[in-house]
Structures are given as structure tokens and as C-alpha cells.
Amino acid sequence: MSRLVMISGGPSTGKTTGARFLPPEQTVYLDCDGKGLWTGWKKHYSGENGNYFKLGTTEEVSRYIKAIHDKKKEVKYVVVDTIS
Numbered sequence: 001m002s003r004l005v006m007i008s009g010g011p012s013t014g015k016t017t018g019a020r021f022l023p024p025e026q027t028v029y030l031d032c033d034g035k036g037l038w039t040g041w042k043k044h045y046s047g048e049n050g051n052y053f054k055l056g057t058t059e060e061v062s063r064y065i066k067a068i069h070d071k072k073k074e075v076k077y078v079v080v081d082t083i084s
Contacts, residue, residue, distance in 0.1 A: 019079050026076040028068050030055050033082035051075075058083065 007015050017038045019029065024044035029037065029052045037045060037052075045052035050072070055061055061080055068075050 016081055019081075022077045022079070024049070024051055026074060027051060028053070028064075028072065028075050028078050030061055030064055030078065030080045031082075032056065032061065032080060035082070037081075 007018065009015050019027075020038050020041070027045075028050075029045050031037070031052065031054045034054050034056075041052075047053065053064060055064065061083060065078060065080075068078055
């Protein structure tokens with residue numbers, strides 16, 4: 001069963017940084033504003049690791065979420081950051 005959790009808050013309040021506590025081997029991060037994550041994030045998240053993707057549209061996000069669901073059964077967490 002899936003659950004949707006939305007975290008909302010003002011700029012620089014720690015929304016993205018809070019995701020650093022998720023296990024990288026079970027998490028895929030979809031970065032929609034292209035700003036990157038927290039200091040040191042590239043040690044654990046990258047395209048090469050298959051757990052970080054920079055996306056630009058809601059259509060891309062939808063496609064990636066479906067692909068993750070279909071092909072990456074080990075993933076328990078999908079973070080979609082700053083999509084408007």
C-alpha cells in the first residue's frame with residue numbers, strides 16, 4: 001500500500017534536508033527545481049546509483065513514478081521535491 005505525504009513550508013525551513021534521513025538504497029529523489037539537495041548529498045544520491053533524477057515537468061514525474069513502481073521493487077520512498 002502506498003501513502004502520499006506532503007511536506008509544505010516556507011523557503012529554507014528544512015523540507016528537503018529532512019529527506020536525508022531516508023535510506024538511499026530504498027529512496028528515489030525526483031528533483032524538479034534542479035537545485036540539488038543538502039550538503040554532501042552526492043555521496044548517496046546520483047543518476048549512476050539510480051536514485052536521483054532532475055526532472056522538469058509533471059508528465060516526467062508521472063512517468064518516473066510509474067517506472068519506479070514497475071521496475072524498482074526495493075524502493076519504498078519516492079521524494080518529489082519542489083514541483084509547481
